Amino acid sequence: MNLFATVLYEDKMQPGAGGAFPLHDLVLAMVGDAIGREVWDLRKLIGKNPKNGVSKLIGDLAITGLLAQEGKLLILVDRDRIAEHVGLPKLSDDVAVVAALRKRSDAPDKLRIFFLRPNMEGLLSSIAECAPGLPIPRAKVLVDRDIVLNKAAFRETKQVRHCIMEKQPGVADLVQELVLLCASAPEDG
Secondary structure (H helix, E strand, O other), X not given: OOOXXXXXXXXXXXXXXXXXXXXXXHHHHHHHHHHOOOHHHXXXXXXXXXXXXXXXXXXXXXXXXHHXXXXXXXXXXXXXXXXXXXXXXXXXXXXXXXXXXXXXXXXXXXXXXXXXXXXXXXXXXXXXXXXXXXXXXXOOOHHHHHHXXXXXXXXXXXXXXXXXXXXXXXXXXXXHHHHHHHOOXXXXX
């Protein structure tokens, strides 16, 4: 079965992680909360494509059609510096940034763009606010970051994940898009 969607992430995977990408698992846990499915099951429907930086993510927009295949390509990118990477003033509005990104795509009809506010550190702060028992990791230390993301995905409650989405509207919008794409998928993937 083809994927319903692939999520292109600005962040990179931890070397030696065996294919695990905790940010993706957190997103899948949030989707699962909404449609009553497990992360392992959703991995068959929603692919991940972590990049090592915004430049690589932007470069891959030229092959949106290939990456999306029969589904959609959704990107989750830090909002704080993306405008400058597409040649816009830093304070450009979201509409202008999205338009600039879509211009780089070979299949803009398959592309959806979502923002972390202001960046991964903002997401980690949101997690810390919603789950006060979790430590605030050093975002640039992948092991620390991944431990917190894993705990938010697999050990925290649905209410904690909902709180995170309230503080990160871009993540909430990404999750809602994935829910719409996957809600009708059969349970066996």
